[in-house]
Amino acid sequence: MQFALLIYESPEAFASRNSDGTDPYTGAWRAYHKALVESGTYLAGNPLEVPETGTTVRLKEGKRRVQDGPFADTKEQLGGFIIMELPSIDAALDWAARCPSAAAGAVEVRPLAPQAKRRITG
Amino acid sequence: MNGSGEKKTHRTIERVARESYGRLVAYLSSHTRDVAGAEDALGEALVAALTTWPRNGVPQNPEAWLLTTARRALIDVIRHQQVVQASEPTLLLLKEDSAEATLSTTFPDERLKLLFVCAHPAIDPAMHTPLMLQTVLGLDAVRIAGAFLVSPKTMGQRLVRAKTKIRDGGIQFEVPQERELPERLDAVLEAIYAAFGIGWDDMVGVDQRGRDLAEEAIWLARVLLQLLPNEAEVRGLLALMLHCEARRASRRGPDGRYVPLSQQNANLWSLPLIEEAERDLAEAFRHGHPGRFQLEAAIQSVHAERVRSGRTEWKAIVGFYEQLIRVSPTLGTRTGYAAAVAEANGPQAGLAVLDTIELDAISCYQPYWAVRAHLLQKLGNKPEALDAYNRAIGLAEDPAVREFLLQKRG
Numbered sequence: 001m002q003f004a005l006l007i008y009e010s011p012e013a014f015a016s017r018n019s020d021g022t023d024p025y026t027g028a029w030r031a032y033h034k035a036l037v038e039s040g041t042y043l044a045g046n047p048l049e050v051p052e053t054g055t056t057v058r059l060k061e062g063k064r065r066v067q068d069g070p071f072a073d074t075k076e077q078l079g080g081f082i083i084m085e086l087p088s089i090d091a092a093l094d095w096a097a098r099c100p101s102a103a104a105g106a107v108e109v110r111p112l113a114p115q116a117k118r119r120i121t122g
Numbered sequence: 123m124n125g126s127g128e129k130k131t132h133r134t135i136e137r138v139a140r141e142s143y144g145r146l147v148a149y150l151s152s153h154t155r156d157v158a159g160a161e162d163a164l165g166e167a168l169v170a171a172l173t174t175w176p177r178n179g180v181p182q183n184p185e186a187w188l189l190t191t192a193r194r195a196l197i198d199v200i201r202h203q204q205v206v207q208a209s210e211p212t213l214l215l216l217k218e219d220s221a222e223a224t225l226s227t228t229f230p231d232e233r234l235k236l237l238f239v240c241a242h243p244a245i246d247p248a249m250h251t252p253l254m255l256q257t258v259l260g261l262d263a264v265r266i267a268g269a270f271l272v273s274p275k276t277m278g279q280r281l282v283r284a285k286t287k288i289r290d291g292g293i294q295f296e297v298p299q300e301r302e303l304p305e306r307l308d309a310v311l312e313a314i315y316a317a318f319g320i321g322w323d324d325m326v327g328v329d330q331r332g333r334d335l336a337e338e339a340i341w342l343a344r345v346l347l348q349l350l351p352n353e354a355e356v357r358g359l360l361a362l363m364l365h366c367e368a369r370r371a372s373r374r375g376p377d378g379r380y381v382p383l384s385q386q387n388a389n390l391w392s393l394p395l396i397e398e399a400e401r402d403l404a405e406a407f408r409h410g411h412p413g414r415f416q417l418e419a420a421i422q423s424v425h426a427e428r429v430r431s432g433r434t435e436w437k438a439i440v441g442f443y444e445q446l447i448r449v450s451p452t453l454g455t456r457t458g459y460a461a462a463v464a465e466a467n468g469p470q471a472g473l474a475v476l477d478t479i480e481l482d483a484i485s486c487y488q489p490y491w492a493v494r495a496h497l498l499q500k501l502g503n504k505p506e507a508l509d510a511y512n513r514a515i516g517l518a519e520d521p522a523v524r525e526f527l528l529q530k531r532g
Contacts, residue, residue, distance in 0.1 A: 024525055028516075031511070031513070033516070034513065035512070035513050035515075036516065039486055090272065094271065098518065100521075
């Protein structure tokens with residue numbers, strides 16, 4: 001089964017991206033990534049640029065509405081994602097708990113929807 | 123009734139619920155095997171207590187009052203289900219007991235049977251502990267789900283399924299025969315220990331589930347010991363948990379930083395808990411059959427000696443681990459053994475023990491990597507140590523442990 005870990009990060013966590021990479025948060029992430037890859041369950045993933053770089057588009061009554069910044073107005077913002085192949089949700093929750101962002105923000109675990117994908121792409 | 127009186131009544135209800143919950147659920151369900159039904163009925167009785175007791179005062183025997191009220195609710199439900207015919211014997215039984223229990227102040231303690239039911243071989247082992255926590259202690263699914271890292275909805279469903287199996291699957295409410303007692307008791311002890319959640323306590327990092335249930339686990343072990351006072355392993359388990367609990371205050375620095383056992387200030391350890399653990403362990407050893415929990419407690423007992431002697435007898439710890447591996451060769455035991463061997467005979471010897479563990483077993487086992495990193499660092503093997511530290515850090519769940527390892531890695 002494939003799962004996505006959606007990583008929600010705090011403003012402080014996003015700020016650490018400007019550091020020289022020796023801060024504990026970045027160090028923990030590097031180790032976490034390594035452990036993920038070594039476990040043989042990692043399929044893909046990427047960090048996202050900071051939320052301020054986002055642009056949100058809506059069509060309302062035929063008019064384009066463009067807004068600076070991310071869609072949701074919350075303290076913790078989507079900061080990246082990881083796709084993993086795992087036998088069960090239990091194993092996915094284990095990896096979510098180990099994620100350095102779980103202590104500083106939140107990690108949402110979502111199964112990928114292979115059937116919906118087939119319906120859309122097929 | 124005035125405000126403070128009402129508060130006092132509420133506190134009384136809370137206390138009675140806490141102390142009597144398991145006894146009442148066990149007694150009510152031992153007749154019907156319907157644990158969920160017993161819990162619902164007791165829930166109704168507790169709600170009734172919340173409305174009646176503040177008005178009419180706390181009854182003289184609160185437990186008997188709850189039992190009578192819960193039993194009435196249970197009978198109502200059974201009647202409502204229109205299965206009166208089918209469960210006539212049950213109804214009769216419930217009625218007969220009713221008069222008796224209201225008059226007398228005691229009813230049989232069936233919690234031992236309930237504990238054996240929760241850890242029955244027909245029930246998924248992963249559900250043994252959650253079932254005990256809910257049926258004997260009355261913990262809700264949300265709290266249990268958090269401790270076991272499962273979604274609350276899933277935990278709720280699994281608990282319902284397990285209780286249905288108890289009701290419909292022919293699982294008997296009984297204490298196992300002497301012949302099968304050791305094995306069945308082992309499952310009960312295992313489940314209590316899983317709630318405690320510290321499988322491995324050494325110099326590098328505790329990283330286990332469920333640790334916020336430590337007090338509940340000790341409570342369960344005390345109940346079990348009260349019911350089976352002559353079982354050495356029950357005493358061994360209690361001693362083990364008390365030894366670990368004695369060090370709780372010293373596990374974190376004032377700033378929340380993780381402090382490994384070897385660096386803990388022994389003066390912060392709780393002497394009363396250590397003494398209680400030592401008494402239980404000595405009593406257990408008198409039976410002459412040191413099982414897994416007695417041996418684990420013995421290892422913790424050697425660590426506790428440091429409070430008096432100022433040093434750790436690693437050779438004695440290695441000796442207990444060698445016995446422990448014979449009865450329980452788990453990944454945790456073997457990793458702990460390697461750490462102890464390294465302290466007694468040097469890091470190279472410890473590493474040799476680690477190298478005997480199969481690789482596919484340890485890809486997600488954090489303590490293995492933490493010990494390995496520590497030993498490689500001591501041997502001056504920088505690149506391999508760095509590699510192992512990264513694995514240990516990446517697999518750590520506790521942010522304090524992660525921070526500690528990041529600093530050690532450098």
